[in-house]
Structures are given as structure tokens and as C-alpha cells.
Amino acid sequence: MNPDPSLSLQSFSGLENFGHSLRSSAWLHQPEQAGELPALFKLARQQGLSIALRGSGRSYGDAALNSGQIVLDLRRLKRVLAWDPARGRITVEPGVTIEDLWNYVLADGWWPPVVPGTMFPTIGGCLSANIHGKNNWVAGPIGEHVLEFSALLPNGRRVTCTPRKNGGLFRAMIGGLGMLGVFTSITLQLKPIESGRLEVNAWAEPNLEAMLAAIDAHKDCDYVVGWVDCTAGGRALGRGQIHTARYLHAAQDPQAEASLRVDAQVLPARMFGLVPRGWLPKLMAPFMNNLSVWAVNTAKYLASRTISHHKTYRQSLIEFNFLLDYIPGWERSYGRDGLIQYQSFIPKVRAAEAFAEILRLCQKAGLPSYLGVLKRHRPDPFLLTHALDGYSLALDFKVTPANRARLSALAAELDEVVLAAGGRLYFVKDSTLRAGSAKRFLGRRAVAEFKKLKTKTDPHNLLQSDLYRRWFD
Amino acid sequence: MPQTKTTPSRFPAEPPLLRRPRAVIVGASSGIGAALAARLAAEGYRVAVLARNKARLSALCEDINRAHGEARAAAYTHDVTDLKAIPALFQRLVKDLGGMDLFVYCAGVTVPVKIDEFDTHKDQQMLQTNLAGALAWLGCAAALFQGAGRGQLVGISSVAGDRGRVLNPAYNASKAGLDAYLEGLRNRLTRRGVHVLTVKPGFVDTDQLKGSPRTFGVISPEKAADGIWKALRARQQLVYVPWFWRYIMLVIRLVPSFIFRRLSF
Numbered sequence: 001m002n003p004d005p006s007l008s009l010q011s012f013s014g015l016e017n018f019g020h021s022l023r024s025s026a027w028l029h030q031p032e033q034a035g036e037l038p039a040l041f042k043l044a045r046q047q048g049l050s051i052a053l054r055g056s057g058r059s060y061g062d063a064a065l066n067s068g069q070i071v072l073d074l075r076r077l078k079r080v081l082a083w084d085p086a087r088g089r090i091t092v093e094p095g096v097t098i099e100d101l102w103n104y105v106l107a108d109g110w111w112p113p114v115v116p117g118t119m120f121p122t123i124g125g126c127l128s129a130n131i132h133g134k135n136n137w138v139a140g141p142i143g144e145h146v147l148e149f150s151a152l153l154p155n156g157r158r159v160t161c162t163p164r165k166n167g168g169l170f171r172a173m174i175g176g177l178g179m180l181g182v183f184t185s186i187t188l189q190l191k192p193i194e195s196g197r198l199e200v201n202a203w204a205e206p207n208l209e210a211m212l213a214a215i216d217a218h219k220d221c222d223y224v225v226g227w228v229d230c231t232a233g234g235r236a237l238g239r240g241q242i243h244t245a246r247y248l249h250a251a252q253d254p255q256a257e258a259s260l261r262v263d264a265q266v267l268p269a270r271m272f273g274l275v276p277r278g279w280l281p282k283l284m285a286p287f288m289n290n291l292s293v294w295a296v297n298t299a300k301y302l303a304s305r306t307i308s309h310h311k312t313y314r315q316s317l318i319e320f321n322f323l324l325d326y327i328p329g330w331e332r333s334y335g336r337d338g339l340i341q342y343q344s345f346i347p348k349v350r351a352a353e354a355f356a357e358i359l360r361l362c363q364k365a366g367l368p369s370y371l372g373v374l375k376r377h378r379p380d381p382f383l384l385t386h387a388l389d390g391y392s393l394a395l396d397f398k399v400t401p402a403n404r405a406r407l408s409a410l411a412a413e414l415d416e417v418v419l420a421a422g423g424r425l426y427f428v429k430d431s432t433l434r435a436g437s438a439k440r441f442l443g444r445r446a447v448a449e450f451k452k453l454k455t456k457t458d459p460h461n462l463l464q465s466d467l468y469r470r471w472f473d
Numbered sequence: 474m475p476q477t478k479t480t481p482s483r484f485p486a487e488p489p490l491l492r493r494p495r496a497v498i499v500g501a502s503s504g505i506g507a508a509l510a511a512r513l514a515a516e517g518y519r520v521a522v523l524a525r526n527k528a529r530l531s532a533l534c535e536d537i538n539r540a541h542g543e544a545r546a547a548a549y550t551h552d553v554t555d556l557k558a559i560p561a562l563f564q565r566l567v568k569d570l571g572g573m574d575l576f577v578y579c580a581g582v583t584v585p586v587k588i589d590e591f592d593t594h595k596d597q598q599m600l601q602t603n604l605a606g607a608l609a610w611l612g613c614a615a616a617l618f619q620g621a622g623r624g625q626l627v628g629i630s631s632v633a634g635d636r637g638r639v640l641n642p643a644y645n646a647s648k649a650g651l652d653a654y655l656e657g658l659r660n661r662l663t664r665r666g667v668h669v670l671t672v673k674p675g676f677v678d679t680d681q682l683k684g685s686p687r688t689f690g691v692i693s694p695e696k697a698a699d700g701i702w703k704a705l706r707a708r709q710q711l712v713y714v715p716w717f718w719r720y721i722m723l724v725i726r727l728v729p730s731f732i733f734r735r736l737s738f
């Protein structure tokens with residue numbers, strides 16, 4: 001246990017978002033045990049400072065930043081508290097990561113029901129964002145797989161919530177930006193699997209409408225996701241490649257049993273058997289400009305039309321789900337000013353029109369996204385949900401000192417397209433919305449209800465983040 | 474530490490992609506500090522300005538904020554000789570600004586003394602403001618930047634720190650002390666990613682100059698601020714403003730003591 005906490009100037013630390021495009025600094029504390037939290041809340045109150053909670057800092061924006069105030073890094077609260085391999089129920093502390101989780105349960109034939117595109121986030125961070133996977137249509141967000149959680153509220157109370165017990169708080173804290181309380185233990189229902197491999201199908205689609213139709217037609221697959229070539233224009237606007245995947249039964253996979261071993265799931269250390277993975281970000285960096293990305297995307301699309309068109313193959317669960325982790329520090333290839341992501345969610349009927357407009361606006365601004373990803377979503381019962389019956393398009397943008405203002409102006413234009421189409425934005429991906437935007441995207445009712453709950457759980461407004469002040473002030 | 478209220482910051486929340494850098498200037502109600510505050514705001518910074526004179530600070534902030542049509546400067550009244558108040562105020566500034574990227578210590582006084590006068594009280598005034606206050610503030614900022622692994626520290630010293638002279642030994646001592654402190658910080662912090670700049674103005678047309686006799690090559694505070702800004706951007710270690718003082722002081726530093734003892738400036 002740490003000694004009585006204090007704000008020594010030495011504990012002031014530089015912090016960033018995942019994409020290294022936002023620089024911030026704060027008084028950083030890393031509690032070893034949940035028991036230290038009340039003293040930290042007391043300290044913050046005495047000093048007149050607020051606290052932001054932070055997991056692995058994998059958010060693309062400022063959700064886990066609290067510039068000039070206190071940040072609690074909760075990664076050391078990472079014990080597995082209970083595991084029932086017969087029923088697939090696990091109780092963990094919030095700092096356990098998705099990686100820790102699958103490592104722990106795979107051999108017993110279980111897998112996290114919802115995972116993001118990287119395995120490094122913490123379960124606490126995933127709950128506060130209420131993350132979705134490439135299976136959002138069939139599985140919903142991670143919150144729908146939470147059986148129970150315990151939390152410490154800034155008002156000093158400890159609560160246990162399930163969908164039935166304290167259901168209101170349950171649906172507000174999941175997806176609640178870490179603003180109502182601290183998750184201290186989380187019980188998840190995992191997904192039974194018989195093989196550690198998936199059967200993957202890949203094929204190309206020539207434009208946005210075909211992409212959306214294909215994703216919709218395959219929405220009941222275990223996983224479906226679309227890669228979009230954001231550099232293509234005209235009739236090829238929104239062209240790309242679809243990947244679907246399904247779990248395998250033991251009978252379908254001769255390697256089923258062996259593939260459930262953790263060491264069967266490691267990512268290869270070298271690319272093409274040659275280049276060490278650690279070198280890739282540096283090797284990629286010179287190609288992160290509009291022209292090269294256009295060339296690479298075109299080549300990739302043409303390959304997906306020809307070599308890998310309607311190809312079926314088997315991939316380990318982690319190869320399919322965590323492709324980006326394959327290149328450690330890939331985000332460094334974006335250069336010193338890093339990247340941001342803009343992910344919008346648009347209702348089904350308006351999606352084709354809105355995404356086409358979004359892609360066109362990016363191209364017109366000379367700021368094509370270097371990576372575009374499409375997913376299918378459905379509504380869920382959480383208070384600040386970003387999901388709806390429709391699609392999301394996630395766009396990665398390179399940031400440079402010269403383009404920050406243009407990128408912001410572009411994002412503001414895109415916001416209007418999203419709003420006009422009745423769409424939403426996802427707070428852990430946002431770094432561009434201006435002050436007071438929450439109501440416009442989440443609706444007055446949800447925001448009012450959230451604030452009402454916050455006054456109860458956090459009467460002194462101790463939990464804050466740069467994002468919260470920006471969205472809700 | 475006293476319980477401070479969670480008052481909202483005086484600056485509105487901004488989209489993080491467009492986050493403005495943050496600066497603090499201690500000693501900014503007039504002269505070089507005020508000109509530098511205006512310059513930094515024009516370069517896109519959010520600036521906190523500190524000094525004793527509240528009215529002057531408020532007027533400065535109003536001018537700056539009006540010029541830019543948004544809140545870019547905020548005033549804090551403070552007397553640097555109140556050393557005990559510094560840590561809490563420092564923490565509050567960090568909170569209000571949402572971090573700190575640049576810290577400038579500019580507060581300074583010249584208390585005129587006669588050529589044969591020795592006055593402990595006058596000497597202490599200069600030492601407290603020019604040196605003790607500087608150490609207290611720069612020390613806080615140094616610790617903060619060391620932790621953050623980035624940041625820029627500026628100390629406004631003087632050509633007067635380069636030699637002890639007949640006119641005002643205590644002022645010379647205060648500035649020479651500041652020079653040595655800044656050099657020590659530089660040697661500690663460069664390896665931590667922190668930039669430390671020592672500024673040595675010659676004659677600048679400010680309130681302080683009224684106390685000095687003999688002047689030549691006087692520049693405006695705006696010109697001085699321009700020199701400081703350029704040195705900051707170039708991450709220079711030491712800058713004389715205006716530039717020619719580097720050569721004048723080079724010569725003066727070379728004057729042997731047996732001659733220097735006979736000079737009367």
C-alpha cells in the first residue's frame with residue numbers, strides 16, 4: 001500500500017492519448033489496491049482538484065486525460081478475483097486487460113464475448129466506453145455481458161450493480177466515461193468456444209453501397225467488418241474489402257484442441273518471415289502521405305479483387321481480432337504529431353448518403369483518411385450509448401502541425417453531416433468536438449439524466465476529465 | 474495546504490486538437506513581462522500574468538483578450554517575496570491553465586543606491602525579488618517540467634549579472650546568482666527534455682530603467698519580447714537583447730580587475 005498520498009511535484013507526468021496527437025500532463029497516481037482510493041478522493045477534495053480515471057490510455061481522444069489535475073492510473077488493480085470455468089464467469093479487477101483475460105480463460109474453452117481491435121485496453125476502460133467489436137450486431141456492446149460490477153462512488157458509497165439491482169446506475173456507469181464512480185470488480189459472462197481458430201471469408205466490393213449491402217447481408221455472422229479505401233473517388237467511392245468470420249466447432253477443426261493453447265495464439269515475430277515487427281513503424285513512416293497511401297490502398301484493393309477475392313482461410317482468434325497489435329507501436333508510423341480517429345454512427349437508411357458525403361468532404365479538404373473501417377451496429381439500453389440500428393465508419397487521420405486547424409474545420413463539417421442524418425459520435429474516439437456538444441449528440445434527456453445521477457454519486461464533481469469538461473460544460 | 478474551492482477555470486474548454494500552449498509570467502504588470510505576455514498571446518498561447526499591481530494586470534488582460542476576441546490572458550495578484558504562498562499558487566495555476574508549457578520569471582527590482590551607500594534593507598529587497606522569489610518559482614516549475622519530461626523555463630536576468638560593479642553590487646549579485654541557478658537547472662533538465670533559457674537584456678525602456686543612470690541603445694519592451702520569443706523558438710540557451718550586448722559584455726568580462734576597479738560604471 002502506498003503511504004498517505006500527496007501531490008509531490010515529482011509525481012507530475014506527461015500523458016498522451018493513444019495516437020500521440022494530444023499532449024497533456026497531470027499529477028499521476030498509481031494505486032496498488034482499491035483500498036487506497038478513498039484517501040485519494042480525500043486528497044483531491046482538500047486540494048480542490050478533480051480526478052480522471054485511466055486504464056491503458058488506449059482512447060484516441062482525451063477521455064483519460066485531466067490536464068493540470070489528478071489522473072489515477074488503475075492498471076495495477078489487476079487481480080483475477082474468481083473464475084468458474086464450468087460456467088465461464090470471471091470476476092476481475094478493472095486493470096485486468098483484454099490480453100490478460102483471454103490468456104487466462106482460453107485453455108478452458110472461453111473467449112471474451114466482445115473485444116476491441118487491440119488487446120491492450122483494460123476491462124475498466126472497456127466498460128466505461130462500453131466498447132463494441134466486429135460482432136456488435138449479434139453480441140451487442142460489452143455491457144450486455146456484464147453480470148455484475150462493484151464500484152466505489154466519490155460520495156463514499158460502495159455499490160454493487162446488476163442489470164436488475166441498481167439497474168439505472170448499471171446502465172449509466174457502463175458507457176459513463178468514468179464520471180460516476182470507479183469500477184472495482186467486474187463479473188463477465190464469457191463466450192464458450194471449441195476452437196481457437198476462426199473461418200474467415202474475404203472479398204472485395206466496388207463501392208460504398210455494395211459495401212453496406214454486403215455487411216448488412218452478413219450481419220448475423222459471428223464477425224463482419226469492412227475495410228474502406230478512402231482515397232478512391234467517383235463511382236468507386238467507398239470501395240473496399242469485407243471480412244466475415246465464424247467460430248469453428250471441434251468437429252470442423254482438426255486442430256481445435258491445440259489451438260486453445262495460449263502459445264498457439266502468438267503473433268509471428270517477423271513480417272514475411274524477414275522483417276522484425278518492431279521495425280515496421282519506422283519502415284512505414286515515409287509512406288504515410290496522401291500519395292503513398294493512395295498507391296498502397298489502390299494496390300490493396302486490387303489485390304482484394306483478384307488474389308484474395310472470395311478466399312476462405314482459417315486464422316487464430318487473435319490474428320483476426322487484434323491485427324493492429326501485430327505491429328507494436330504502429331501508430332508511431334504517423335510521425336511526431338500522431339493521429340486522431342473520427343468514428344460516426346449513422347442510422348441504416350441514411351448511412352449510404354451520409355458516409356458518401358463524409359468521404360467526399362475529406363477528399364475535398366485534401367485530408368483523405370488513411371484507414372477506414374465499417375461496422376454494423378444495433379441499439380442497446382445504455383444511457384450514453386453511441387450505438388444505433390445502423391453502421392459506423394471509423395476514419396484515421398494523420399495529424400501534422402500544419403493541418404490541425406484544417407482537420408478541426410473538417411471535423412466540424414462532418415459533425416453537421418452526422419447530426420443531420422440523426423447520427424452519433426463515440427466519445428473515446430473524439431478529439432475535435434467543441435465545448436457543450438454532448439446535448440447535440442446524446443440528446444437533452446440522456447444528458448440531463450446523466451447529470452442528475454452524477455450529482456448523486458459525485459456531489460463535489462470530483463470525477464472529471466478533459467473530455468467531460470469539453471462535452472458537458 | 475488550505476482547502477481551495479473547485480472553481481471553474483477562467484479559460485473555456487477547448488477541443489484538444491487545437492489546444493493552445495500555456496505560459497505563466499511572473500512579473501508581468503509592466504515592462505518586458507507585459508510585452509512578452511502580449512507577444513505570447515499573439516503567438517497563440519494562453520497566458521497567466523502575475524505581479525502585485527492588480528489594476529495594471531487587469532488592464533493588460535483586457536487589452537489582450539479584446540485584441541483576440543477570446544480569453545487568452547488571466548491575472549493573478551501576487552507578491553514574490555511571499556515565498557510561502559508560492560507552492561499553492563503554483564498548483565492553482567497548473568489547474569486553471571490545464572498544465573504548463575512555458576514558465577517565465579521576469580519579476581525584478583533595481584533599488585537605486587548611492588555609490589558609497591550600504592543599505593541592508595535595499596539590498597534585501599533586490600535579493601528577495603530578483604533571487605529568492607526566482608528560486609522559489611523556478612524550482613516549482615523545474616520540478617513540474619522534470620516530471621512531465623518537457624517544458625520551457627525562462628529567467629530574465631541582466632547584463633548586470635556578468636560583473637560586479639560600483640553602482641549597485643547587490644543588484645549585480647542577485648542577477649549573477651540567478652545566472653548560476655539557471656545554469657544549474659539547465660544542466661539538470663536538458664537531459665529530461667526541458668529547455669532553459671537565460672535572457673540578458675541591456676537597456677529596455679521600462680519603469681525600471683528610470684532608476685538607472687547612463688543609458689544608450691535603449692530598446693522598447695516589445696523589441697525585447699521579440700528577442701525573447703525568437704530565442705525560445707530556436708531553443709537557445711542564452712540570449713542578449715538586443716544582440717550587440719553579447720559583444721559588449723564579452724569585452725567587459727575581459728577587462729582585468731586592476732582596470733575595472735578604477736572604472737566608475
Ligand SMILES: Cc1cc2nc3c(=O)[nH]c(=O)nc-3n(C[C@H](O)[C@H](O)[C@H](O)COP(=O)(O)OP(=O)(O)OC[C@H]3O[C@@H](n4cnc5c(N)ncnc54)[C@H](O)[C@@H]3O)c2cc1C
Pocket residue numbers: 018052053054055056057058059060063064074094095115116117118120121122123124125126128129130131132133134177178179181182183184324428465
Ligand atoms: C487500435 C485500437 C483499436 C480499437 N478498437 C476499438 C473497437 O473496435 N471498438 C471499440 O469500442 N473501441 C475500440 N478502441 C477504443 C478502446 O477500446 C477504448 O478507448 C477503451 O476505453 C480503452 O481502454 P483503456 O483501458 O485504454 O481505457 P482509457 O483510454 O485509459 O480510459 C477510457 C475511459 O475509461 C475510464 N476508466 C478507466 N478505468 C476505469 C475504472 N476502473 N472505472 C471507471 N472508469 C474507468 C476512463 O476514465 C476513460 O473515460 C480501440 C482503440 C485502439 C487503440
Ligand SMILES: NC(=O)c1ccc[n+]([C@@H]2O[C@H](COP(=O)([O-])OP(=O)(O)OC[C@H]3O[C@@H](n4cnc5c(N)ncnc54)[C@H](OP(=O)(O)O)[C@@H]3O)[C@@H](O)[C@H]2O)c1
Pocket residue numbers: 499500501502503504505506523524525526527529551552553554579580581582583602629630631632633673674675676677678679680681682
Ligand atoms: N529595463 C531594463 O533595462 C532591464 C535591463 C536588464 C534586466 N532587466 C530585468 O527585466 C526584468 C523586468 O523588468 P522591466 O525592465 O520590465 O521593469 P518593470 O517594468 O519595473 O517590471 C518589473 C516587473 O516585476 C514585477 N515585480 C516587482 N517586484 C515584484 C514583487 N515583489 N512581486 C511580484 N512582482 C514584482 C513588477 O510588478 P508589480 O510592481 O506590479 O509587482 C513588474 O511587473 C527585471 O528582472 C529586470 O531586472 C531590465
